[in-house]
Amino acid sequence: MKAAIYPGHGAPVLIESLPDPAPGPGEVLIRVARCGICGTDLSMTKGGAWDFAPGSQFGHEYAGEVVALGRAVSRLAVGDRIAVLPSVACGHCPGCAHQNNVLCQAAEGSLMHGFAEFARVPESLAVKLPSVLSLTDGALIEPLAISLYGVRHARMQPGDNVVVLGAGTVALYAIYWARRLGAGRIVVLSRSERRASLVLQMGADHFVTYGDKDVAEVIEKLGGTADVVFECAGAEGMLAKAILHAGPFGRVVSLGFCTKPDMMIPALAAYKCVNLQFLVGYSMKEFLYIADQMDKGHVDPKTIVTNCVPLADLPGTLDRLRSDNQETKVHVTMT
Numbered sequence: 300m301k302a303a304i305y306p307g308h309g310a311p312v313l314i315e316s317l318p319d320p321a322p323g324p325g326e327v328l329i330r331v332a333r334c335g336i337c338g339t340d341l342s343m344t345k346g347g348a349w350d351f352a353p354g355s356q357f358g359h360e361y362a363g364e365v366v367a368l369g370r371a372v373s374r375l376a377v378g379d380r381i382a383v384l385p386s387v388a389c390g391h392c393p394g395c396a397h398q399n400n401v402l403c404q405a406a407e408g409s410l411m412h413g414f415a416e417f418a419r420v421p422e423s424l425a426v427k428l429p430s431v432l433s434l435t436d437g438a439l440i441e442p443l444a445i446s447l448y449g450v451r452h453a454r455m456q457p458g459d460n461v462v463v464l465g466a467g468t469v470a471l472y473a474i475y476w477a478r479r480l481g482a483g484r485i486v487v488l489s490r491s492e493r494r495a496s497l498v499l500q501m502g503a504d505h506f507v508t509y510g511d512k513d514v515a516e517v518i519e520k521l522g523g524t525a526d527v528v529f530e531c532a533g534a535e536g537m538l539a540k541a542i543l544h545a546g547p548f549g550r551v552v553s554l555g556f557c558t559k560p561d562m563m564i565p566a567l568a569a570y571k572c573v574n575l576q577f578l579v580g581y582s583m584k585e586f587l588y589i590a591d592q593m594d595k596g597h598v599d600p601k602t603i604v605t606n607c608v609p610l611a612d613l614p615g616t617l618d619r620l621r622s623d624n625q626e627t628k629v630h631v632t633m634t
Contacts (some may be wrong), residue, residue, distance in 0.1 A: 302415035303613050307353025307552035309346020312614040320370035320419045329381060329422055332434040333607075334413030334481075335360030336629045338467065338533070341621055342558070345435050349558045358413025358631070362428070362437025372422050374489075381425040382437035383418070384444075384586050385410040386484055399448075401580025410556065413611055414634045426586045431594045438630060440589045444581035446472035446531075447589065449554045452578055453527050457481035462517060462525040462544045463503070463530035466494040467553050468628055471501050471603055473529045476504030479596055484521045488513060488544075489532075494627065500598055514543055530555050539563045542573055550574045603628045 300320075301509045304313045322328040337360055343351045351357050361380045375381065386400035387408050394402030412418040446469055455461070461482045463470050466489035477485055478501070485494055485503040489495075495506040505520040507513055518524060526544025530537050533555030541551045542563060551573055568575060593600060606629045608616050613631050619628060 300416040301610055302356055302412070303358065304612065305344050305351045305353070305355050305357055307350065307355075309350075311343075312344055312617060314611055314613065317415070320417055322367055322419050324367040324370045324373075325372060325422055327365045327372055327375050327422055327425060328367040328369075328380075329363035329383075329418055329420055329425075330364040330366050331361055331413060331418055333438040333630045333632055334358040335438050336613075336616065336620065336631065337442070339542045339556070341617060344617060345621070347558070356409075356412045356415060358415070359411045360438050360486045361385070361413030361418070362420065362434045362440070362443040363510065364434070365425075366417075369562065375422055375425060375427065375570065380428045380434055381420070381436060382426040382428060382440040382585055382586065382590065383410060383413070383420050384426065384581075385413070385441065386580065387424070396517070398582040398584070399580045400582075404520055414610060414631055416610070424581075424583075426590050428590060429594075432590065435601055435604065436593055439604075439628075440586055440593070442468050442628075443472050443475075443589050443593070443600060444490055444585035445554065446571050447468055447476050447527060447585045448581040449473060449552050450476040453550055453552045453587075454528070455480060455482060455527050458483040459526035460521045460523055460546075462528045462541075463487045464522070464528065464530045464537055464541055464544075465489060465555065466491070466498055467531065468603060470529070470531035471497065471627070472600070473531055473554065474498060474501040474503050475596065475598065475600065477527075477529070482527075486517050486520050486525075488517065488540075493625070497603065497627065500602060502597060503555060509540075517544060525549055527552065533557045535561050538575075539567075542568045542575070545571055545573045548572045548574070550576065551579070553577045604630055606630070607632050
């Protein structure tokens with residue numbers, strides 16, 4: 300099979316021929332249909348401190364069709380279309396006690412094999428897609444789950460005013476879920492107006508560009524201060540900005556996963572009694588909910604998909620996405 304391999308140390312991604320995998324006990328083999336390119340795929344293949352290991356396969360936003368069954372598989376059948384929760388877990392450590400596989404401290408192996416023609420997947424981490432969902436939908440369940448996990452943990456109450464910092468995939472889906480789960484007014488801030496119309500389509504009431512007076516502008520558009528601020532940009536300075544936009548006893552939820560030091564002034568948060576929360580990952584509960592409810596929302600989540608490229612074009616596409624571009628979510632197709 301063809302698969303993407305990261306050589307490490309910032310070297311260009313390669314498309315190599317690997318032996319076709321075979322499913323083991325409790326596993327299924329899927330023919331991968333689509334895999335989304337995530338911001339972590341860009342940041343962890345450029346030679347930084349948070350890189351994938353040399354020689355790694357990668358790709359975690361994927362869906363495909365079951366083509367073979369391992370021994371003791373009982374729930375799935377050949378021909379089923381599935382999305383994949385791409386984090387393995389031991390099931391016994393303190394991280395696993397929270398049902399968030401990303402927090403597992405003793406996981407062995409990886410399911411980040413989405414940029415490949417075939418992948419072995421434990422049946423327990425495969426989510427069967429309802430007939431109303433496409434494989435394109437399936438490849439969006441993982442990023443949708445990140446934002447749903449964040450919005451649920453924000454303890455948002457119906458009618459709460461919400462601010463979202465950023466306009467990338469996690470931000471767009473945070474808007475989507477905040478609107479579906481009962482937010483009052485939603486204001487989104489970003490440095491560029493490029494996705495302003497998409498932000499509104501996802502459910503925001505207003506779009507504001509960053510500036511010296513954006514706090515006052517946001518308060519005016521919200522009709523008050525923010526109850527919840529979702530930091531989805533993952534860039535230096537965003538935590539401080541989120542605290543500025545939070546109202547008294549507001550909740551700041553960081554989903555941006557910034558990997559560099561980010562300065563903030565704790566006293567500014569303290570004088571508002573701001574609750575600051577950092578989140579990563581999701582649980583199977585989010586995946587199952589999305590698979591069941593995805594077609595019932597106020598907008599089609601596939602709206603954010605702006606391009607599809609073949610696997611052979613992945614290395615060049617990664618380079619292109621690291622510079623100025625007009626894309627939002629790019630999917631890689633294997634056929």
